[in-house]
Amino acid sequence: MRYRLKGALLKDDLVERIVTLSGQSLFACYQCGRCSAGCPVVDEMDMIPSEVIRRLQLGQVEEVLGTKTIWICASCLQCASRCPKGVEFSSICDALRQTVLRRRLSKPQVDSDEVTPVMVSEAPQLGVVGALRKLNG
Ligand code: SF4
Ligand code: SF4
Known part of the structure:
Protein backbone atom coordinates (compact mmCIF):
# COMPACT_ATOMS: atom_id res chain seq x y z
CA MET A 1 0.00 0.00 0.00
CA LYS A 107 -13.85 -0.82 29.95
CA PRO A 108 -11.59 -2.08 32.70
CA GLN A 109 -10.83 -5.67 31.78
CA VAL A 110 -10.20 -6.93 35.27
CA ASP A 111 -12.61 -6.10 38.07
CA SER A 112 -10.85 -6.11 41.42
CA ASP A 113 -14.00 -7.63 42.97
CA GLU A 114 -13.44 -10.68 40.77
CA VAL A 115 -10.05 -11.34 42.32
CA THR A 116 -10.92 -14.12 44.75
CA PRO A 117 -8.91 -15.23 47.81
CA VAL A 118 -8.20 -18.51 45.95
CA MET A 119 -6.79 -16.59 43.02
CA VAL A 120 -4.63 -14.52 45.33
CA SER A 121 -3.32 -17.63 47.08
CA GLU A 122 -2.59 -19.52 43.85
CA ALA A 123 -1.46 -16.79 41.48
CA PRO A 124 1.75 -14.81 42.02
CA GLN A 125 0.78 -11.67 43.93
CA LEU A 126 2.93 -9.61 41.60
CA GLY A 127 1.04 -11.04 38.62
CA VAL A 128 -2.36 -10.10 40.07
CA VAL A 129 -1.28 -6.56 40.94
CA GLY A 130 0.49 -6.22 37.58
CA ALA A 131 -2.65 -7.32 35.69
CA LEU A 132 -4.84 -4.86 37.59
CA ARG A 133 -2.43 -2.03 36.85
CA LYS A 134 -1.85 -2.94 33.23
CA LEU A 135 -5.45 -3.61 32.31
CA ASN A 136 -7.21 -1.00 34.42
CA GLY A 137 -4.75 1.86 34.24
S1 SF4 B 1 12.12 -0.11 16.59
FE1 SF4 B 1 14.31 -0.50 16.33
S2 SF4 B 1 14.44 -2.71 15.94
FE2 SF4 B 1 12.31 -2.12 15.59
S3 SF4 B 1 12.19 -1.70 13.41
FE3 SF4 B 1 12.61 0.23 14.43
S4 SF4 B 1 14.82 0.48 14.38
FE4 SF4 B 1 14.37 -1.68 13.95
S1 SF4 C 1 7.25 -6.24 21.92
FE1 SF4 C 1 9.26 -6.18 22.90
S2 SF4 C 1 8.85 -5.88 25.08
FE2 SF4 C 1 6.93 -6.51 24.13
S3 SF4 C 1 6.88 -8.75 24.41
FE3 SF4 C 1 7.78 -8.35 22.37
S4 SF4 C 1 10.01 -8.30 22.71
FE4 SF4 C 1 9.01 -8.11 24.71
Whole structure:
Protein backbone atom coordinates (compact mmCIF):
# COMPACT_ATOMS: atom_id res chain seq x y z
CA MET A 1 0.00 0.00 0.00
CA ARG A 2 1.26 3.48 -0.82
CA TYR A 3 0.90 6.38 1.62
CA ARG A 4 1.18 10.05 0.84
CA LEU A 5 3.06 11.73 3.68
CA LYS A 6 1.86 15.08 4.90
CA GLY A 7 3.73 17.34 7.30
CA ALA A 8 0.55 17.95 9.30
CA LEU A 9 0.11 14.22 9.84
CA LEU A 10 3.63 13.86 11.10
CA LYS A 11 2.94 16.59 13.64
CA ASP A 12 -0.27 14.95 14.84
CA ASP A 13 -1.03 15.96 18.47
CA LEU A 14 -1.80 12.41 19.49
CA VAL A 15 1.47 11.13 18.05
CA GLU A 16 3.30 13.85 19.93
CA ARG A 17 1.53 12.80 23.11
CA ILE A 18 2.59 9.19 22.60
CA VAL A 19 6.16 10.42 22.14
CA THR A 20 5.93 12.47 25.34
CA LEU A 21 4.27 9.73 27.40
CA SER A 22 6.64 7.02 26.20
CA GLY A 23 9.82 9.08 26.12
CA GLN A 24 10.75 7.25 22.92
CA SER A 25 12.03 8.62 19.62
CA LEU A 26 9.42 7.17 17.31
CA PHE A 27 10.98 8.76 14.27
CA ALA A 28 14.39 7.24 14.96
CA CYS A 29 13.00 3.87 13.85
CA TYR A 30 14.09 2.97 10.33
CA GLN A 31 12.08 -0.26 10.07
CA CYS A 32 14.84 -2.83 10.24
CA GLY A 33 12.36 -5.26 11.83
CA ARG A 34 14.70 -6.65 14.46
CA CYS A 35 12.22 -5.89 17.24
CA SER A 36 9.48 -7.93 15.58
CA ALA A 37 11.84 -10.77 14.67
CA GLY A 38 12.97 -11.24 18.27
CA CYS A 39 9.68 -10.82 20.09
CA PRO A 40 8.69 -14.03 21.91
CA VAL A 41 4.96 -13.29 21.70
CA VAL A 42 4.76 -11.85 18.18
CA ASP A 43 2.60 -14.77 16.99
CA GLU A 44 -0.13 -13.64 19.37
CA MET A 45 -0.08 -10.06 18.09
CA ASP A 46 -2.36 -8.72 15.40
CA MET A 47 0.15 -6.03 14.39
CA ILE A 48 3.88 -6.59 14.72
CA PRO A 49 5.90 -4.06 16.76
CA SER A 50 7.69 -2.51 13.78
CA GLU A 51 4.36 -1.98 12.00
CA VAL A 52 2.92 -0.33 15.11
CA ILE A 53 5.80 2.13 15.06
CA ARG A 54 5.48 2.70 11.31
CA ARG A 55 1.78 3.46 11.61
CA LEU A 56 2.47 5.90 14.43
CA GLN A 57 5.06 7.58 12.23
CA LEU A 58 2.33 7.93 9.62
CA GLY A 59 -0.13 9.39 12.11
CA GLN A 60 -2.38 6.31 12.11
CA VAL A 61 -2.87 6.29 15.87
CA GLU A 62 -6.48 5.12 15.91
CA GLU A 63 -5.60 1.94 14.00
CA VAL A 64 -2.89 1.18 16.54
CA LEU A 65 -5.07 1.90 19.60
CA GLY A 66 -7.47 -0.84 18.52
CA THR A 67 -4.90 -3.60 18.29
CA LYS A 68 -4.43 -6.57 20.60
CA THR A 69 -0.70 -6.00 20.33
CA ILE A 70 -0.57 -3.19 22.88
CA TRP A 71 -2.12 -5.53 25.48
CA ILE A 72 -0.13 -8.60 24.47
CA CYS A 73 3.32 -6.99 24.85
CA ALA A 74 4.85 -8.51 27.98
CA SER A 75 7.40 -5.71 28.51
CA CYS A 76 10.24 -8.22 28.40
CA LEU A 77 12.54 -5.65 26.70
CA GLN A 78 13.92 -8.21 24.24
CA CYS A 79 13.09 -5.85 21.37
CA ALA A 80 14.80 -2.92 23.06
CA SER A 81 17.96 -4.97 23.50
CA ARG A 82 17.97 -5.72 19.75
CA CYS A 83 17.05 -2.28 18.45
CA PRO A 84 19.99 -0.48 16.80
CA LYS A 85 18.25 2.85 17.42
CA GLY A 86 17.53 2.31 21.11
CA VAL A 87 13.76 2.33 20.74
CA GLU A 88 11.96 0.74 23.70
CA PHE A 89 8.74 -0.61 22.24
CA SER A 90 7.27 -1.62 25.61
CA SER A 91 7.26 2.04 26.69
CA ILE A 92 5.36 2.89 23.52
CA CYS A 93 2.83 0.19 24.42
CA ASP A 94 2.54 1.64 27.93
CA ALA A 95 1.74 5.03 26.42
CA LEU A 96 -0.78 3.54 23.99
CA ARG A 97 -2.55 1.60 26.76
CA GLN A 98 -2.66 4.72 28.90
CA THR A 99 -4.20 6.59 25.99
CA VAL A 100 -6.89 3.94 25.54
CA LEU A 101 -7.69 3.86 29.25
CA ARG A 102 -7.69 7.63 29.66
CA ARG A 103 -10.04 8.03 26.75
CA ARG A 104 -12.17 5.23 28.16
CA LEU A 105 -12.17 3.51 24.79
CA SER A 106 -12.34 0.25 26.67
CA LYS A 107 -13.85 -0.82 29.95
CA PRO A 108 -11.59 -2.08 32.70
CA GLN A 109 -10.83 -5.67 31.78
CA VAL A 110 -10.20 -6.93 35.27
CA ASP A 111 -12.61 -6.10 38.07
CA SER A 112 -10.85 -6.11 41.42
CA ASP A 113 -14.00 -7.63 42.97
CA GLU A 114 -13.44 -10.68 40.77
CA VAL A 115 -10.05 -11.34 42.32
CA THR A 116 -10.92 -14.12 44.75
CA PRO A 117 -8.91 -15.23 47.81
CA VAL A 118 -8.20 -18.51 45.95
CA MET A 119 -6.79 -16.59 43.02
CA VAL A 120 -4.63 -14.52 45.33
CA SER A 121 -3.32 -17.63 47.08
CA GLU A 122 -2.59 -19.52 43.85
CA ALA A 123 -1.46 -16.79 41.48
CA PRO A 124 1.75 -14.81 42.02
CA GLN A 125 0.78 -11.67 43.93
CA LEU A 126 2.93 -9.61 41.60
CA GLY A 127 1.04 -11.04 38.62
CA VAL A 128 -2.36 -10.10 40.07
CA VAL A 129 -1.28 -6.56 40.94
CA GLY A 130 0.49 -6.22 37.58
CA ALA A 131 -2.65 -7.32 35.69
CA LEU A 132 -4.84 -4.86 37.59
CA ARG A 133 -2.43 -2.03 36.85
CA LYS A 134 -1.85 -2.94 33.23
CA LEU A 135 -5.45 -3.61 32.31
CA ASN A 136 -7.21 -1.00 34.42
CA GLY A 137 -4.75 1.86 34.24
S1 SF4 B 1 14.44 -2.71 15.94
FE1 SF4 B 1 14.31 -0.50 16.33
S2 SF4 B 1 14.82 0.48 14.38
FE2 SF4 B 1 14.37 -1.68 13.95
S3 SF4 B 1 12.19 -1.70 13.41
FE3 SF4 B 1 12.31 -2.12 15.59
S4 SF4 B 1 12.12 -0.11 16.59
FE4 SF4 B 1 12.61 0.23 14.43
S1 SF4 C 1 8.85 -5.88 25.08
FE1 SF4 C 1 6.93 -6.51 24.13
S2 SF4 C 1 7.25 -6.24 21.92
FE2 SF4 C 1 9.26 -6.18 22.90
S3 SF4 C 1 10.01 -8.30 22.71
FE3 SF4 C 1 9.01 -8.11 24.71
S4 SF4 C 1 6.88 -8.75 24.41
FE4 SF4 C 1 7.78 -8.35 22.37
